[in-house]
Amino acid sequence: MINLFPASERHVADLGWLRSYPAYSFGGYQDANRTGFGVMRVCNDDYIAPGRGFGAHPHSDMEIVSIVLNGRIRHEDNLGNRVVSSFGEVQRMSAGSGVIHTEFNDSDDEELRLLQLWFMPKQRGAAPSYEAKSFDTGKLHNALLPVVSDKPSIHTASIAQNMTIYLSKLGRDQSIRYEAAEGRNLFVYVIEGKLATLGHSLTAMDTAEIERVRELTLTADEDAFFMLVDLP
Secondary structure (H helix, E strand, O other), X not given: OEEEEOHHHOOOEEOOOEEEEEOOOEOOXXXXXXXXXXXXXXXXXXXXXXXXXXXXXXXOOOEEEEEEEEOXXXXXXXXXXXXXXXXXXXXXXXXXXXXXXXXXEOOOOOOEEEXXXXXXXXXXXXXXXXXXXXXXXXXXXXXXEEEEEOOOEOOEEEOOOOOEEEEEEEOOOOEEEEEOXXXXXXXXXXXXXXXXXXXXXXXXXXXXXXXXXXXXXXXXXXXXXXXXXXXX
């Protein structure tokens, strides 16, 4: 089964310094029909003006992933971390029993675009932690590159949930096949371009929630940059 959520139906929160396109209920945007998918609770596509961002605020019991698509993000927290990340890097924060952090656009003249993803953890009340990892952007082409996983590696950030986040760039007319385990959910988000799967066409900022599908083929109708999440 596939459930499509086109970009044309997404809520837009425009605060001047921030344009946010949430796929699920978030902050002042609440939709009883859009509260999450599997363990995913948030998928925001955010555009943040130069020098602006989110001041100190708390989180708890949530796995938070930031994927930079353009520009630079500066993260600081009460654990002592201060990290600046750009495209080719991801940040993962396990809020656990509680953490306070800030997120700002680190540039004075370039807009920041990032995906912010929140997932329920396997265990509540764990010790908070943070990490940033870089990956080889060249390995995105015509492949599914894991960037966050419960099976981490030197270039893959860890997460306290049974899941994996992949990024991929497919050239026009190229296809890629993914085989999921029994009972898994698959979430597809098109960052750029046009992608076809299961008889449907997705364009930039469209999402697809896929259940009870073991073999998934994704084909680029034009050059496409997308995210695939395999989650419970």
